[in-house]
Amino acid sequence: MNNKIFNAIWIVAIVIFLASLVFIMSVSYSYFSGLQLKQLKTEAELASQGVFMSGLDYLNSLEAKDYRITWINEDGTVLFDNEVNTNEMENHLEREEIREAIAGGYGESVRYSNTLSERQLYSAIRLSDGSVLRLSIVQMAVWTLLFELAQPICFVILIAFVLSIVLASRLTKRILEPINSIDPDDPMRHINEEEYKEIAPLLIRIQTQNEQLKRDQKEIEKAALIRQEFTANVSHELKTPLHAISGYAELLENEMVKDEDIKPFARKIREESTRITKLVEDIIDLTRLDNGRAEMKWERCDLFRIAENAIDSLEVAASALDVTLSVQGADAPSWGVPKLLYSIIYNLCDNAIKYNHAGGCVEVFVKPKKNETIISVKDTGIGIPEESRERIFERFYRVDKSRSKEVGGTGLGLSIVKHAVLIHNGVIEVKSTLGEGTEMIVTIPKEPTGKMI
Secondary structure, eight states: OHHHHHHHHHHHHHHHHHHHHHHHHHHHHHHHHHHHHHHHHHHHHHHHHHHHHHTHHHHHHOOOSSOEEEEEOTTSOEEEESSSOGGGOOOOTTOHHHHHHHHHSEEEEEEEETTTTEEEEEEEEEOTTSOEEEEEEEOOOHHHHHHHTHHHHHHHHHHHHHHHHHHHHHHHHHHHHHHHTOOTTOGGGGTTSGGGSTTHHHHHHHHHHHHHHHHHHHHHHHHHHHHHHHHHHHHHHHHHHHHHHHHHHHHHHTTOSOHHHHHHHHHHHHHHHHHHHHHHHHHHHHHHHHHTOSOOOOEEEEHHHHHHHHHHHHHHHHHHTTOEEEEEEOOOEEEEOHHHHHHHHHHHHHHHHHTSOTTOEEEEEEEEOSSEEEEEEEEOSSOOOGGGTTTTTSTTOOSSHHHHHHHTOOSOHHHHHHHHHHHTTOEEEEEEETTTEEEEEEEEESSOOSSOO
8 A cells, every 4th residue: 555655646746747847848839939939020120120221232231040031022022032042932922921011011920931841930021112021030849949958857857756756755654654553453542633534434444343343253252152052051961861761771671670660661761762852853953044054945835824734733742731722813925934934833832832731721823914924822831030031042041940851842942933033034022921821922024024044
């Protein structure tokens, strides 16, 4: 950046200088041409006095190496020319300066001379007898002016070049000094300083990015801690049923079990195996959701039909715990992932059944609205303490650990629900009263809203 600013400054300075030089040269050339013409007029006036007094003898005796002198009769015939034979010259009556002199007493022009093959300045004066005396001189060429001024021009260019580099270096340092002095960890401390007013947006942007980086760092640390806790919790959750299975199997292997206890032991082993299987399945599902590798087949589906299917799947488990299941509502077409929508309703109902009372009920309501569908799962269970409502969606968090162990919950169901709701850009709300029951309210947009997660 330092080199770019430096190069830009000195190159611009040189370009401006050269442009100024060209302008000055063009103005100077016009000035010197005007000065030449003015001097030519003075010389013509002096020569006209000599011709008036001595006539042709004056012109013959006059030595004028730098000037061409021509005397033209009032009919345009050339009477005298100090450079060209008059017999070879054409009539000059149509010359611009001659016409002006005859008409007004004085005329001048600048043009290319076919006779001399040069660009000439002409100044003509009408004499008292009606004839015209004309003086001309070769107009100074721009290259002549440049040649004469070459030495001072080169000297000025050299000085300008050196000054441009020196000034560019200083300006670059001055421009970059405030930027280089910015404290990247605390840019806002410069916000009220005069030299930083123009780059205030940059300071604000740096501060915003710092805050974003800090948030991201916290999120990364939090994610790492969650993964660490998740690994520890998985190990703990698997250890208990595995120990139970190992213990029951060892007793059976050593024939230390009475005949009447074999079936209960086998049932325990099956239950613990089922618990491990369910835990592993939930871990796989949650990991896929975390990594974005879950099956994401988006399609048009009916949330009411999905709710009915989830209820049907849980009828046996609900009957075993003496819990009544019901679903009410109307068709609710939505755009989503059927498998994930099913997991939302299934896990919410599964929790409502497991943490219910004998003789209790679980009611599912599907309420289609204009732009969204509301799914409510209401139970008459044990309820959730207020301090636990923010944490129930954490992995392996259980409100009632003893009850969870009895009903065989993995502690991952609500985490899966939360992820599935977020994927659909939905929200979930918890309403609960201890000892009376809980209502989980999920709102799912009917159509995609922005970028789906």
